Amino acid sequence: MACRLADSMFLSKGPFHKPIRSQRIGAHYSSGICNLKWDNLLQKGIKRQQCSRRNRTTFVQAIAIPVAPSPPNSAEYRKQLSESYGFKQIGEPLPDNVTLKDVIDTLPKKVFEIDDVKAWKSVLISATSYAIGLFMISKSPWYLLPLAWAWTGTAVTGFFVIGHDCAHKSFSRNKLVEDIVGTLAFLPLIYPYEPWRFKHDRHHAKTNMLVEDTAWQPIPKEEFDSSPVLRKAIIYGYGPFRPWMSIAHWWIVHFNLNQFRPSEVKRVAISLACVFAFMGIGWPLILYKTGIMGWVKFWLMPWLGYHFWMSTFTMVHHTAPHIPFKSADEWKAAQAQLNGTVHCDYPSWIEILCHDINVHIPHHISPRIPSYNLRAAHKSIQENWGKYLNEATWNWRLMKTIMTVCHVYSKEQNYVPFDELAPADSLPITFLKKVMPDYA
Secondary structure, X not given: OHHHXXXXXXXXXOOOOOOOOOOOOOXXXXXXXXXXXXXXXXXXXXXXXXXXXXXXXXXXXXXXOOXXXXXXXXXXXXXXXXXXXXXXXXXXXXXXXXXXXXXHHOOOHHHHOOOHHHHHHHHHHHXXXXXXXXXXXXXXXXXXHHHHHHHHHHHHHHHHHHHHHHHOOOXXXXXXXXXXXXXXXXXXXXXXXXXXXXXHHHHHHOOOEOOOOOOOOOEXXXXXXXXXXXXXXXXXXXXXXXXXXXXXXXXXXXXXXXXXXXXXXXXXXXXXXXHHHHHHHHHHHHHHHHHHHHHHXXXXXXXXXXXXXXXXXXXXXXXXXXXXXXXXXXXXXXXXXXXXXXXXXXXXXXXXXXXXXXXXXXXXXXXXXXXXHHHHHHHHHHHHHHXXXXXXXXXXXXXXXXXXXXXXXXXXXXXEOHHHHOHHHOHHHHHHHHHOOOOO
């Protein structure tokens, strides 16, 4: 399970705004986006939270009015589910005959064009914002340090996004420049560039494919039941520690040469040598100048902030109760990349410092789109494929849904929460349900 937790990088549902008639509807999505029972999803969304209401006595005259049930694939049902999960929109299932090429062909050619000025502007933005963050840390009183760390951790995430573009060959027309910039951009994160690139390519090739995707995976039931100790580790890892689980992925996967193909080992070894050289020079300098507390203030805390975004971006973009993981024989690229990827809006300062990595659907349609063209590509996708998109604004209910519901794999329901399978071991999950707000 250590590798499972490591490879998983990257709400109890809130009440609906309107009362929903209780009705059991046996239905399922087409094979496009999900094979699941809408009645299960809807009932779970309703019963997770109970609104507290003041006791009051009201006399009403009951009148029986027949109400026709809404079709399970209707806009009304999707709206109810989106409100429950913290989404703005849950997309319609994508028809089986739509291919990824069909979607790519609707994109303007200009969104694939590399602009050197814009690329290096992103480097300037990240370098400047990171320098400002370090200055803020050096000058802030202790009670303002969390704000300085939040800024600096977000700014250094921008370096990751620049390396991310280099790995996808969307930063420069010169491959050597991309390899150098990508390696340097990852060094402050102590992240080996080439190992990450190889693993991340597989995430794009097999997004939301069971076993094969290298990002967040649902936990197999047999793995969850295999050991009490392992079960508790899984519950903590997919519950309260989930926003930092990319640290486990970073450590276990990227520094192990046995995780890579023989053709990849040489490049992986070079990246590891660069990382260890940076650690061997950079860390002693920080310790010499500022001491152990300076190392914690100037490097460790921003690094933890970066991993918060690394984990959060990955799970938010690919994890939701209605988004299925498919076995290899059922998986379809267009459905996984268009229907199985979530667009999420964050506060503007986060989007700027992180170079629009949150505009994620076009990035999964084609990783060759540079980060500075993602918004134009997303606008085109909205115009041509808008009704199929899953969209959200980052909020408490969305995070609560992921952290308290999206746990163990189920072909029928997509996910079964830990506390339904092992209530006695799931105190971290019940704690999250109590303390995390429900509002979107």
